[in-house]
Amino acid sequence: MKIALEQDIRKIDHTASKKYHVPSIVLMENSGIALAEEVQKQYHSPKQRIIIVVGMGNNGGDGMVCARHLFNQGKTVIVFLVGNTKKLSPDAALNYEMLKPLDIRMEAINEINGVKKMGKMIWPDDIVVDCLFGIGLKRDVDGVCEFVINEINQSQGYVIACDIPSGINASDGSVMKTAVRADKTVAICLPKVGNIMFPGADYNGELVVKRIGLSDKLIGEMGIPYQTISESDVRRIIPKRQMNSHKGTYGKASLIAGSFGMTGAAILAAKASLRSGIGLLKLVIPESLHTIITTNVPEVVTVPLMETRRGVFGINQVEKLIQNCKGSDVVAIGPGCGQNAEMIEVVRQLITQVDKPLVIDADGLNTLSKNVELLANRVNGIVITPHPGEMSRLTGLTIEAINQHPIDTATEFAVKWQIVVVLKGARTVVALPDGSVYVNLTGNPGMATAGSGDVLTGIITSLIAQGMTLANAAIAGVFLHGYSGDIMAVQRGEHGLIAGDLIEGITQAFNALLKQSI
Ligand SMILES: NC(=O)C1=CN([C@@H]2O[C@H](COP(=O)(O)OP(=O)(O)OC[C@H]3O[C@@H](n4cnc5c(N)ncnc54)[C@H](O)[C@@H]3O)[C@@H](O)[C@H]2O)[C@@H](O)CC1
Ligand SMILES: [K+]
Numbered sequence: 001m002k003i004a005l006e007q008d009i010r011k012i013d014h015t016a017s018k019k020y021h022v023p024s025i026v027l028m029e030n031s032g033i034a035l036a037e038e039v040q041k042q043y044h045s046p047k048q049r050i051i052i053v054v055g056m057g058n059n060g061g062d063g064m065v066c067a068r069h070l071f072n073q074g075k076t077v078i079v080f081l082v083g084n085t086k087k088l089s090p091d092a093a094l095n096y097e098m099l100k101p102l103d104i105r106m107e108a109i110n111e112i113n114g115v116k117k118m119g120k121m122i123w124p125d126d127i128v129v130d131c132l133f134g135i136g137l138k139r140d141v142d143g144v145c146e147f148v149i150n151e152i153n154q155s156q157g158y159v160i161a162c163d164i165p166s167g168i169n170a171s172d173g174s175v176m177k178t179a180v181r182a183d184k185t186v187a188i189c190l191p192k193v194g195n196i197m198f199p200g201a202d203y204n205g206e207l208v209v210k211r212i213g214l215s216d217k218l219i220g221e222m223g224i225p226y227q228t229i230s231e232s233d234v235r236r237i238i239p240k241r242q243m244n245s246h247k248g249t250y251g252k253a254s255l256i257a258g259s260f261g262m263t264g265a266a267i268l269a270a271k272a273s274l275r276s277g278i279g280l281l282k283l284v285i286p287e288s289l290h291t292i293i294t295t296n297v298p299e300v301v302t303v304p305l306m307e308t309r310r311g312v313f314g315i316n317q318v319e320k321l322i323q324n325c326k327g328s329d330v331v332a333i334g335p336g337c338g339q340n341a342e343m344i345e346v347v348r349q350l351i352t353q354v355d356k357p358l359v360i361d362a363d364g365l366n367t368l369s370k371n372v373e374l375l376a377n378r379v380n381g382i383v384i385t386p387h388p389g390e391m392s393r394l395t396g397l398t399i400e401a402i403n404q405h406p407i408d409t410a411t412e413f414a415v416k417w418q419i420v421v422v423l424k425g426a427r428t429v430v431a432l433p434d435g436s437v438y439v440n441l442t443g444n445p446g447m448a449t450a451g452s453g454d455v456l457t458g459i460i461t462s463l464i465a466q467g468m469t470l471a472n473a474a475i476a477g478v479f480l481h482g483y484s485g486d487i488m489a490v491q492r493g494e495h496g497l498i499a500g501d502l503i504e505g506i507t508q509a510f511n512a513l514l515k516q517s518i
Contacts (some may be wrong), residue, residue, distance in 0.1 A: 032065020063131025260311020
């Protein structure tokens, strides 16, 4: 599903009225009715009152429409108007006029005492509808509005936010000083980036999206670049097995991984790759790891290369290593490789000389960050899979800045270097060279554990080997990785989840996805 920035919604509204002849007041009516429908679902007894807190913009206007409809259904509705009604937006002002002749109780809140009065009037069974701010929030919340939000949060009522919890920045998910913690959020037309990305996503409660009568055609014309990764899309694009096939059908990869002390990273990535369906995996490793690797993953073909005293590839092995990669459909480098001088040369040659898709992770990225300009001379497509720390080394940005703007960070890098960027996090972002972005919703905090990234590298590499485009492999890979984590978290609990479990989960994730397509 597409996810919108404030500017996308403004463009939708403009196009709806100018090209499709849908007046904004109609959209507000539809929004308010959609909101009322969701309020209705929480309404179980005539004892419940519906407290609607409205601001002076169109979010408040939606709230007033909602108030009118619920009142007309015979429900007890109290509207709190926060701000000066002379400053109501034109559509909200019209709805205010429609409310006035009705006998709805309306209270103006202009100072702190009014806020306290509101707080006392919310009873535990009540439904509180938050229509203070939507996508139009422009600066940190302060003064009376800050008190109103805090009072809503302290109430025991069931809180439903209109469009986005008030106080959350719709375009990036940041908290503008304080924000409503909702039990349910009714996103109008499309979910906003602030509904999907953290910390905003934590404030939604249940997220419901209502389309307010705008056509797919109109939304499709907007060229909205951001979207979530849907299960149905992944089901459609993942490689299917064919009866008449052999191991060559499912591709060959070279995985350069492991060093003394980091054997596990190579094993995890290799197993994940095999469990994701690859035909043949060559594991390029320092030779002392050979026995332990073949004992743990007998299914791989190993390419043991002479190593230095520190247990990493020797510089005289680089040529052999590069030659070995040339016969594969895809080359992955990084898990547990170490960051020595030899690796710098391996990464340089892979990027500039090997005409095969590349997946670069972990130490491959740490090495690349010493000379990012290499990407300008790449000879084939590249997927990078950094976590915020690795992204910080690649871009020079702070981890904090990256966490605040993961979509922007990933997109700028993807567009600048024309590569696929998989920026890992609680919401992993896949940014493509054309500026489009896919946000993954699967996964859980149990996956924040060592080795989890190695598994993702293995999955993506395997999918590319099986013929998927780099973009689709990255999109499907992050989805399957998170889905596997979700399946295994049920079995092991989030605390008990370890990276090896994710490999077990891949099988179940594929099965669950494919079964549903029958
Ligand atoms: N296509 C859509 O998605 C539609 C959206 N509508 C609604 O319209 C909303 C957007 O309406 P608006 O653009 O009027 O914006 P909002 O209603 O979100 O807020 C704007 C108002 O808040 C004030 N304001 C902003 N930041 C403030 C702060 N920090 N402290 C105090 N006051 C502040 C502004 O001065 C203005 O009065 C959406 O969120 C949605 O609820 C619908 O009415 C129509 C269709
Ligand atoms: K709101």
